[in-house]
Amino acid sequence: MAVAGDGAFEDDDYERQTDARRARVARELIVGVRGLPPAEVPDALCRACMTLLPWVSGVSVSVCGRDTDTGVVLCASDAVATRIAEIQYTLGEGPCTEAVRLRAPVFATDLTRAPDARRWPLFSDQAAKAGAQAAFSLPLTVADTPLGTLDLYRRVTGSLSEDQASWALLVADAVTLAVIALDRASAETNGVVTWLEGAQADREEVHQATGMIMVQLGVGADEAVLLLRARAFAQGRTTTEIARAIIARTMDIRND
Numbered sequence: 001m002a003v004a005g006d007g008a009f010e011d012d013d014y015e016r017q018t019d020a021r022r023a024r025v026a027r028e029l030i031v032g033v034r035g036l037p038p039a040e041v042p043d044a045l046c047r048a049c050m051t052l053l054p055w056v057s058g059v060s061v062s063v064c065g066r067d068t069d070t071g072v073v074l075c076a077s078d079a080v081a082t083r084i085a086e087i088q089y090t091l092g093e094g095p096c097t098e099a100v101r102l103r104a105p106v107f108a109t110d111l112t113r114a115p116d117a118r119r120w121p122l123f124s125d126q127a128a129k130a131g132a133q134a135a136f137s138l139p140l141t142v143a144d145t146p147l148g149t150l151d152l153y154r155r156v157t158g159s160l161s162e163d164q165a166s167w168a169l170l171v172a173d174a175v176t177l178a179v180i181a182l183d184r185a186s187a188e189t190n191g192v193v194t195w196l197e198g199a200q201a202d203r204e205e206v207h208q209a210t211g212m213i214m215v216q217l218g219v220g221a222d223e224a225v226l227l228l229r230a231r232a233f234a235q236g237r238t239t240t241e242i243a244r245a246i247i248a249r250t251m252d253i254r255n256d
Contacts, residue, residue, distance in 0.1 A: 021167065025174045028052055033178070042075030045178060049150070050077050052171050055164055056152040057132075060085045061140075061175060063148035064100050071096075071148065072240065074179075083130045084153055086238045087123055090229055094123035095137035100146045105169070108135045110157040133157045138172035140179060150175050209243035213253050227253060 032048035033041050042061065049059045058081035064071040071089045076082040088094035095106040108116040111124040111133055127135060132153040140147040150172040160168065206228070213224040231253060232242045245251035 018166075018170075022170055022174075025052055025167075025170045029174050029178060041178075045175060046075045046077045049171055049175070053152065053164075053168060055154075055160070056136075057155045058153050060151045061148065061179070062089070062096065062151065063140075063179070064146055071100075074148070080131045080155075081151070081153060084127050084132050084135060085151055087126045087130070090232045090237075090239050091122050091126070092225075092229055093120045094127070095120075095135050096149045096151050099137040099139045099149050103139055103141055103144060103146060105136070105138045105165070107137075107159060107165075109159040110134060112157065127153075131155055134159075136160060136168065138168055140172060140176040142176065142180060147176060147179060205243045205247060206239055209246040212246055216252075216254055 028048045028051055029045065032051075033044045036044055045061060046059055049061075050056075053059065058077040060076035060081040061074045062071045062085050063074055071085075073082055073085045076085065084094075085096060088096040095108050099106040108120070108124070110116055111120075111128050117124040133156050134154040136152040138150045138152075140149060150168075152168065210221060210224045210228060213219065213227055214221060217224070217227070219227070228239055228242055228246075231251075232239045235242070242251065246253060
């Protein structure tokens with residue numbers, strides 16, 4: 001009886017603590033974005049995330065494409081966070097793409113050695129060169145449908161503690177709701193092109209360029225995407241940048 005009672009008290013304490021944390025996360029995000037025009041909200045979200053997650057070196061938020069294999073960076077706290085996110089979508093490998101596929105958090109605690117370096121060899125090498133030693137990706141999902149990811153990185157190796165991971169999951173939940181709310185707000189605002197709509201346009205450019213490659217080379221969609229990524233990787237650019245060049249016909253994918 002006593003043991004059961006102790007367990008009940010522990011459960012109540014855990015729920016109260018979680019509720020208090022969830023309230024703080026919501027408060028930080030609301031205060032951070034209140035009164036801002038939609039175009040300024042992404043950077044404000046990143047700043048709020050950094051306040052809530054002070055043990056990471058940087059954060060980014062990405063939205064994935066219709067096929068969940070392409071995406072665009074909505075905001076990032078710094079150049080390293082931006083580079084890490086873009087590397088993953090360019091290469092098609094890394095914690096971010098894995099988190100979207102699995103609908104579950106994916107943590108890479110040491111990108112300089114196995115198993116992480118063996119699991120994602122290209123990403124691990126490029127991320128380490130960019131300044132990240134560890135990366136953590138949390139999916140943003142709605143009814144089990146992937147919307148994007150909240151991505152964190154550290155300049156040193158090491159895992160998140162259980163307490164830190166708990167905070168990160170709550171922040172990811174709040175960011176998901178913020179992205180949904182902004183999407184709905186933009187749909188209700190006639191004539192306003194918001195940051196989320198701009199992200200959709202970026203994804204459409206990748207799809208359009210993929211179609212052009214398919215026609216030019218007579219290949220399937222999967223091979224066309226691989227060729228697009230290969231060109232981006234070879235030139236040290238993002239897939240979106242290469243897609244725009246192909247659409248503008250300033251680049252011919254048929255040329256080496």
